[in-house]
Amino acid sequence: MTDTTSDAPATTSLRPATRTELLALPVDVAPRLLGGVLTVTVDGETVALRITEVEAYHGKGTGPVPDPGSHARMGYTKRNATMWGDPGHLYVYLSHGIHSCANVVCGPQGEAGGILLRAGEIVDGLDIARRRRPAARTDRELARGPGRLGDAMGLRHALHDGIDVVDPTPFGGAVASLQLPSIPLETVASGPRVGIAGLAGTDAFPWRYWVPGDRSVSPFRWGRGAAEAALAART
Secondary structure: OEEEEOOOOOOOOEEEOOOHHHOOOHHHHHHHHOOOEEEEEEOOEEEEEEEEEEEEEEOOOOOOOOOOOOOOOOOOOOOOHHHHOOOOEEEEEEEOOOEEEEEEEOOOOOOOEEEEEEEEEEEEOHHHHHHHOOOOOOHHHOOEOHHHHHHHHOOOOOOOOOOEOOOOOOEOOEEEEEEEEOOOOOEEEEEOOOOOOHHHHOOOOOOEEEOOOOOOOOOOOOOOOHHHHHHHHHO
16 A cells, blocks of 8 residues: 655645546546545435545556456447546446446546546435435445445436536436545555456556545455465565
8 A cells, every 4th residue: 555645735625627637547537536526416316425435447548557457448348338438427337236336437538447436425415325325334334335335326327327527417317516626635545446356456556546544435355366466466
């Protein structure tokens, strides 16, 4: 695990995200999302989430290093089509046939990239999130993990796959917007992505970023074969 720092204060004002700033590679954009707020209104119910944990994913041909953990690692498919579109939309996919997970699409136009929203803190619409996530034992668990986050925010695959968070317009009965900190957070932690199989889930890809010490951040766990791959890389 490593920490990257800037000269920004720990708290700062928010501003709407722009499509231009999301044109960079996902691995470069991902830390900038931390401390930002995603707001989603579904059927007149609004929930806002402060983003505390994200993971970057690069599609085939995106960036200098092939990413074996990406849904778009083999190229364009019907499932990952949104990842190849304009930055600033949400790629919403179905995990284990149950949970809808949300990624902020970013990266150069014509290339695939996404930033998985892995965890966050509900800052508005707490009662709504609690109703959507009755299994959560505490409020910090409402959006602790990408599937839980999607449930708490009311996002659904495939209804909301492609919703625009830069130009908030009705889409699938919902409206979403993304605000980012005017100045990046002062301290950001990074390390291997959670639950990703093989080399893609090791510190060869330290593309998971989170707010250190935040209680909403999900615990790390190795993916299938990742621990063995990490050990082999060190020997």
